[in-house]
Amino acid sequence: MLFGYIGNLALFLSLIFNVFLIFSSIKIIKNNSLVNLKKINFLNNSVFYLLLISFLILIYCFTTSDFSNVAVYKNSHTEKPLIYKISGAWGNHEGSMVLFILILSFFSFIFFRSKVSEQLRFYTIFFQAILISIFLIFLIFTSNPFDQIDPKPLQGLGLNPILQDPLLAIHPPFLYFGYVGFSLVFSFTLAGLVTNSFDKSWSQYANFWIILPWSLLTIGIGLGSFWAYYELGWGGYWFWDPVENASLMPWLSATALIHSNIVTLKKDKLHSWTALLAIFTFIMSLLGTFLVRSGILNSVHAFANDPYRGVYILSMILLITFFSLAIFIIKNPKKALNQEHFFLQKDNFILINNYFLIFFLSVVLVGTVYPIILDAVSGRSISVGPVYYHTILAPFLFIFLFFMSHGPLLSWNKQDKFLQLKNIKIFLPISVVTLLIIIFWFFDQKDITLILGLLFSIYLIISVIFDLISQKALKLNFGRLTSHLGFGILIFSIFVNAYLSKEINTSMKVGDEIKIDEFTIKFSSINKNKKDNYEEVFGNFLVSNKDEKVELSPSIRKYNQPAQITSEVSIKSNLIADYYFAINLSEFEKDKIMVRFYFKPLMFWIWFSIILIALGGFYQSLRFKNEQKI
């Protein structure tokens, strides 16, 4: 109870300090007295520490199961393991908003310690403080995490069992560090625009603040997908679900931003475009927050279903959008100088792929938002599923991969047609031969989309390897090479996985042996196992195809207290494929068990490539950080 009050007080104080910070900043701007930032620094630090205190208190309330707190009562339970009590603190709407604001403030906090010029630092903190205030008001007045109930309930309602997973304890923080991390670039962009200092040196500093959240977001998306695959048991890793799309949109936009910012840095051009992308990336993050938090979408992520909250989130996001874009229009950064320009030039290829990324983003945006709006306006519902995304995205992805293969090999300043022609002459035959070997040895699929997808991803991988071998400045390019290699492997694995996955649904009894496609499934035996709090029935299956034999033992658990039946999947994973098996009790045929089997090729490589992509990002951000000596 007492702690709840302290937490609440800390929240209020942080709002007051924050408002104070904004007013002091306005005073400084008015008097043009940017000499001493001590006061701003003090206020900025205080806001961060106060928010940290209130977040820690919230975690404390969750770990001690203080049910006088509404958020704890609704989302926790005394018998929950400690880790889920802790992660329960951000596994609900209120707590996750506290984390959201804490991260906003955390980025302000560390940014103040960077070596950026005083003026830019001051304005960035100013804009960041406005963002913090907007979200704090929302938090305190519409979704306060320290609301009390009296009398205190004896037991909590528990955390949604789907959310009780160790992966899910770390998935939201990663996503938030990514999403919210883009706020700093956003504020930094506005600061650059307002002070007319959006130039090469701005880009130099921005690099770190773009790539770090991007890498974290990559991990966050990867974790979400990993969890969906292993825990939800839907037999897939990406469903083009609106919530997944919401995290993909800022990622696409930020990927474009990373590249356009490099052009701004190296060639002192594309200023407007870079600024616009920086603003847009954060707006995409906010849109994601809106979609997930407003209750528009019905999913495990949608905690808030209070329409009033939805209107508030919508208003604040649109206000932020309007004002940031208005600043952009008024303070449009300087135009590029006239430079000699050739088609086969690095910046040109980067720009082309930027447009492709924005196109991909638009496809995802339309696919996500359009059905929702159409439904509301006309009452008609359309279904936008994987088919929509795959048919529209695939052909353009091939061209994208081609430009991605050659872009890095081009020069910034001169064009060398001969060299590129030579490169194509090397890459193309190697790719085609590799592709033919793969197709003839491993499978006999003749689908044109699959073949093109494989060809261009192999092409990219070959180009990266070629680049790596002939690299003269490995340290400088290592991050880029790693990420690009990861992307090539990712696309390759996705295509193979999409076209060669198998799913078998049937019912079997002990001793049965069935043959479907190239798989033979034998239900060899059943054994039971009694544990303290549950009884477990294992089905032992032998799955074989022409080159492999795999034993799988999925089970059904019957828990006594609380009484619950869970199905435990059995996955055997190797470098080539995952064999994924789940069983369920059948209501209709008493002597049989319902059997679900998936064959999922190259799953390992999908996860591995996501790690590569993120690692490249982390490496790059560290390098930028050292360059700047932040």
Place this chain on the structure above:
Amino acid sequence: MNKKYKILILGATTVIIFILFLKVLNTDKVYQPNQMVNKKIPEIILEDFNNKNIKIDQHIFSQKDFVLINIWASWCVPCLIEHPFLMSLKNKNKIDIIGINYKDETTNAQNFLKKYGNPYSRIGVDKKGEVTIQLGAYGVPETYVLKKGLIIFKHIGPINEDIVNKILELKK
């Protein structure tokens, strides 16, 4: 183009987007209480309250001519308020009520029924609250009226005398 015009266009676009999404928020189908009315009951699977190995699916609702679905939980205070009405619907009016036990502890639920009586002919267990989402329910308690698998009426919150009369009228 003049900067003023650009900002004007930006402002207008923002307002249009605001209005569109406001409409989305207000016509939110997912949490709209009546969305399931006049629809067939969706495919659902529940565990039987008395025997975890038996599964209940939507067929037990669609086979019956007239049946109520009542979503309840032992921890839900309004459920206790509506409980006498459910008992009288069962005993006096011979109406078949199937319960869905929502996010509850089995022992607590059993004690609840022992203490206040069991108005349900059968109970399905929805531990995770997933089936309740599929049914488009807002929370507990909530009552659906079904005729041959078609949802003809739905009430959010505890039922009272008016609702009881309405249900009896629907049965005719």
